[in-house]
Amino acid sequence: xxxxxxxxxxxxxxxxxxxxxxxxxxxSSGPASSEAAPPAVLLAQGVTTASNVVNAASCNYADVSAAxxxxxxxxxxxxPAGTCNWGTAQLTVPAGVYLRGAGRDSTTIQRxxxxxxxxxxxxYDCSNGQVADFSGITLVGNGNGTIRDAGLGLLKGCRDFKxxxxxxxxxxxxxxxxxxxxxxRGVIAQNRFNDNFSKDLGDLGYAVEITGGGDWPALxxxxxxxxxxxxxxxxxxxxxxxxxxxxxxxxxxxTVAATTGTKDFFMTDVHGLSTAAHGTRSYEIYDNTFQATGxxxxxxxxxxxxxxxGVIFNNAVPAGYSRAVELDTDGFVxxxxxxxxxxxxxxxxxxTVSNPTYPGGLQNHCxxxxxxxxxxxxxxxxxxxxxxxxxxxRAAVSPAPVAxxxxxSTAPTCSYPNWAxxxxxxxxxxxxxxxxxxxxxATHDNPGWDPTIxxxxxxxxxxxxxAPAPAPTPTPTPTPTPTPTPTPTPTPTPTPTPAPAPTPAPTPAPTPAPTPDRVARSCSFNDVSSAVSTATTxxxxxxxxxxxxxxxxxxxxxxxxxxxxxxQDKTIIRRxxxxxxxxxxxxxxxxxxxxxxxxxxxxxxxxxxxxxxxGLGLLNGCRDFRVHDSTFKNFVFSAVYVGDAPGQRGVIYNxxxxxxxxxxxxxxxYGVVVYGGGAWPALDLGSANAVYVENNYFSGNRHNIASxxxxxxxxxxxxxVGNDPAKDYAMTDAHGLSSSSRGSRSFEVYNNDYSTxxxxxxxxTAIGIRxxxGVIFNNTATATISRTIELMVEGFGCGTYPxxxxxxxxxxxxxxxxxxxxxxxxxxDNTCPSSIGLxxxxxxxxxxxxxxxxxxxxxRxxx
Numbered sequence: 001x002x003x004x005x006x007x008x009x010x011x012x013x014x015x016x017x018x019x020x021x022x023x024x025x026x027x028s029s030g031p032a033s034s035e036a037a038p039p040a041v042l043l044a045q046g047v048t049t050a051s052n053v054v055n056a057a058s059c060n061y062a063d064v065s066a067a068x069x070x071x072x073x074x075x076x077x078x079x080p081a082g083t084c085n086w087g088t089a090q091l092t093v094p095a096g097v098y099l100r101g102a103g104r105d106s107t108t109i110q111r112x113x114x115x116x117x118x119x120x121x122x123x124y125d126c127s128n129g130q131v132a133d134f135s136g137i138t139l140v141g142n143g144n145g146t147i148r149d150a151g152l153g154l155l156k157g158c159r160d161f162k163x164x165x166x167x168x169x170x171x172x173x174x175x176x177x178x179x180x181x182x183x184x185r186g187v188i189a190q191n192r193f194n195d196n197f198s199k200d201l202g203d204l205g206y207a208v209e210i211t212g213g214g215d216w217p218a219l220x221x222x223x224x225x226x227x228x229x230x231x232x233x234x235x236x237x238x239x240x241x242x243x244x245x246x247x248x249x250x251x252x253x254x255t256v257a258a259t260t261g262t263k264d265f266f267m268t269d270v271h272g273l274s275t276a277a278h279g280t281r282s283y284e285i286y287d288n289t290f291q292a293t294g295x296x297x298x299x300x301x302x303x304x305x306x307x308x309x310g311v312i313f314n315n316a317v318p319a320g321y322s323r324a325v326e327l328d329t330d331g332f333v334x335x336x337x338x339x340x341x342x343x344x345x346x347x348x349x350x351x352t353v354s355n356p357t358y359p360g361g362l363q364n365h366c367x368x369x370x371x372x373x374x375x376x377x378x379x380x381x382x383x384x385x386x387x388x389x390x391x392x393x394r395a396a397v398s399p400a401p402v403a404x405x406x407x408x409s410t411a412p413t414c415s416y417p418n419w420a421x422x423x424x425x426x427x428x429x430x431x432x433x434x435x436x437x438x439x440x441x442a443t444h445d446n447p448g449w450d451p452t453i454x455x456x457x458x459x460x461x462x463x464x465x466x467a468p469a470p471a472p473t474p475t476p477t478p479t480p481t482p483t484p485t486p487t488p489t490p491t492p493t494p495t496p497t498p499a500p501a502p503t504p505a506p507t508p509a510p511t512p513a514p515t516p517d518r519v520a521r522s523c524s525f526n527d528v529s530s531a532v533s534t535a536t537t538x539x540x541x542x543x544x545x546x547x548x549x550x551x552x553x554x555x556x557x558x559x560x561x562x563x564x565x566x567x568q569d570k571t572i573i574r575r576x577x578x579x580x581x582x583x584x585x586x587x588x589x590x591x592x593x594x595x596x597x598x599x600x601x602x603x604x605x606x607x608x609x610x611x612x613x614x615g616l617g618l619l620n621g622c623r624d625f626r627v628h629d630s631t632f633k634n635f636v637f638s639a640v641y642v643g644d645a646p647g648q649r650g651v652i653y654n655x656x657x658x659x660x661x662x663x664x665x666x667x668x669x670y671g672v673v674v675y676g677g678g679a680w681p682a683l684d685l686g687s688a689n690a691v692y693v694e695n696n697y698f699s700g701n702r703h704n705i706a707s708x709x710x711x712x713x714x715x716x717x718x719x720x721v722g723n724d725p726a727k728d729y730a731m732t733d734a735h736g737l738s739s740s741s742r743g744s745r746s747f748e749v750y751n752n753d754y755s756t757x758x759x760x761x762x763x764x765t766a767i768g769i770r771x772x773x774g775v776i777f778n779n780t781a782t783a784t785i786s787r788t789i790e791l792m793v794e795g796f797g798c799g800t801y802p803x804x805x806x807x808x809x810x811x812x813x814x815x816x817x818x819x820x821x822x823x824x825x826x827x828x829d830n831t832c833p834s835s836i837g838l839x840x841x842x843x844x845x846x847x848x849x850x851x852x853x854x855x856x857x858x859x860r861x862x863x
Contacts (some may be wrong), residue, residue, distance in 0.1 A: 187394055192235075571601040623650065630656075
């Protein structure tokens with residue numbers, strides 16, 4: 001376009017000096033610029049396309065910097081896809097301006113050159129009291145032990161910040177630094193932290209470092225007043241998190257992988273009194289999975305505590321770690337008591353530890369100063385309740401999770417409180433939903449379900465000038481963070497039976513009050529079978545810790561009897577011997593209409609390609625089942641089999657699925673397989689009517705999930721890692737018409753993290769779809785995966801249209817592209833465009849009217 005035309009069209013937006021900078025620079029430098037950052041330029045390169053969005057012309061430093069300067073509080077700066085080298089420049093962003101990339105692995109910003117230790121690629125200045133929000137970007141450091149570079153800085157008292165769906169790689173000092181102020185709080189979620197450490201330096205190397213401001217507040221465990229680090233993956237960092245100087249943090253539901261280069265350090269570290277005015281104030285470390293796959297020798301420790309107070313529970317630490325928890329002093333001589341800022345109130349319980357070297361995985365280096373049952377306790381902390389998960393800020397729209405309680409101008413007399421996640425509501429309570437400004441009234445008591453999703457518990461409320469006085473629901477505090485109510489606890493009675501779809505709440509069929517229970521004498525088949533035979537509906541059968549071989553036997557139990565082990569990797573049941581592919585180690589028969597519940601154990605198969613064995617069977621129409629906190633490995637057919645009936649639904653969560661495949665057979669090999677009963681119901685996306693697979697870890701399975709015969713599944717918030725034996729297959733699979741009377745009916749695949757641990761070549765596909773309808777969005781796939789999405793036909797020749805049970809209504813958006821592998825649009829490879837037509841059978845946009853079902857799944861709250 002001619003410069004004069006640009007000047008005429010933009011004259012109302014920019015001063016003429018800014019326009020002259022466009023002429024001087026020749027427009028945008030393009031998304032792949034590698035130039036060092038020039039001096040600051042004027043604002044002509046940032047283009048405002050909406051009232052609250054400024055689009056940077058490229059990912060080049062000058063373009064992004066200009067866009068940031070053109071933004072004001074409450075606006076987002078959108079950085080397009082591209083890989084840009086910012087040289088030695090630091091982008092300083094005032095809090096209240098939100099930085100968005102085109103997606104992790106799509107927008108990549110690299111550091112190139114030597115910088116001082118206090119320099120960041122991106123630094124948020126929170127001194128103005130606004131919110132910092134960073135998402136969809138990968139930051140990459142020098143990876144040079146002589147340069148102590150840092151990625152993202154959250155500085156000067158950041159509160160209620162969000163860092164989500166991003167990547168941080170190869171920073172020698174720290175990938176994210178939160179500091180140095182009192183009362184910092186926010187959430188760091190669903191990010192990848194890889195190789196933030198240098199063996200040449202052998203020091204520093206933090207994925208997340210948190211330094212407080214030197215204050216020492218009262219202990220506030222289970223509250224919002226901490227830096228929350230949740231649902232991230234860490235690999236190759238010297239410490240995944242490190243803390244000091246009055247810091248408070250929560251580290252939960254993360255996956256932490258040690259490497260040979262980092263094995264001599266603590267994966268999670270808490271400083272006592274060392275280089276700062278105070279040590280760490282508090283920490284909550286729970287529900288994390290530590291890994292040591294491929295590490296030569298032993299990893300030193302998963303968790304090191306040298307001061308402060310907190311809780312450590314429900315972490316899984318494999319045998320590759322020498323210690324699960326190390327306790328030590330810092331800043332004073334062992335034997336002094338009490339030492340300044342030392343451990344004084346630490347509770348440890350429920351961790352799964354596979355290495356027996358240290359009892360319970362615990363080593364206390366200074367028993368003279370850190371006394372058992374005085375300073376630390378091997379039991380649950382009395383009165384402690386974890387804070388709401390997922391953190392409410394993750395669902396909030398910046399700048400604040402709860403907007404000011406201002407009624408719409410059309411109804412000035414309405415002043416109902418804003419809805420808050422996790423707040424208990426009573427029937428007839430009225431709330432304002434901040435994201436859309438609308439009002440809702442509770443139709444049933446509920447523990448804080450989202451009014452826009454849980455339409456059984458809420459209905460729209462028409463607010464008028466004659467509106468009644470506000471209901472007595474307490475008004476949330478005016479801070480941006482939701483009311484610090486603990487994690488919602490379901491009422492003892494079952495949730496009321498919901499209305500028909502699209503009601504999001506499942507018809508709860510939780511195990512009734514578990515009294516009296518049955519406890520098996522041992523984990524042997526005879527003892528467990530005996531305990532099950534005397535149990536009736538509503539009872540729990542507990543299997544003690546142990547490692548037992550069940551040979552070729554199958555335990556069959558009726559739904560309604562819940563089966564619980566002593567903990568993942570504590571109760572281990574093994575299959576040894578040849579069985580037909582109709583046999584399971586454990587099988588629930590759900591024909592009685594009750595709910596199946598399975599948790600806290602490890603099932604191990606033969607790992608023999610000649611034996612098509614299965615682990616857990618959920619059979620004959622299981623509904624509202626729960627399978628959680630378990631491990632399934634070495635089954636050649638499938639680890640968990642859900643089939644073969646219509647209307648199956650439930651949730652499979654917080655499990656590990658490992659090596660359920662045999663390279664000798666090169667067939668079968670499913671982490672989870674869902675087979676319907678041949679019915680073909682109306683499409684019901686976003687409802688309870690599916691098998692939900694969420695927050696699991698998968699590695700070494702041929703297909704981590706597969707489906708057929710009218711099935712419906714949701715695969716979300718999982719971490720999937722490919723390996724050499726299974727790299728030639730799709731990591732997530734949906735059959736078309738093949739070996740069953742129908743293909744897959746529906747699938748929802750979103751917010752998953754796909755990566756590999758392969759020695760060479762590429763993983764074939766992250767998500768392979770051969771039939772059925774659904775949605776695929778917000779998935780990330782590394783460059784070691786050839787395609788993010790592969791579309792195929794099955795059961796008919798390419799060119800037939802329409803083929804039976806083929807893809808007819810698939811919506812795809814915001815997934816990683818793989819341009820380096822030749823797939824530029826959401827990483828899609830359409831293998832048969834003559835049968836699967838763009839804008840006819842699949843669409844590159846969000847599905848109109850679609851809303852994902854409640855996360856986490858409500859059944860996870862049932863006890």
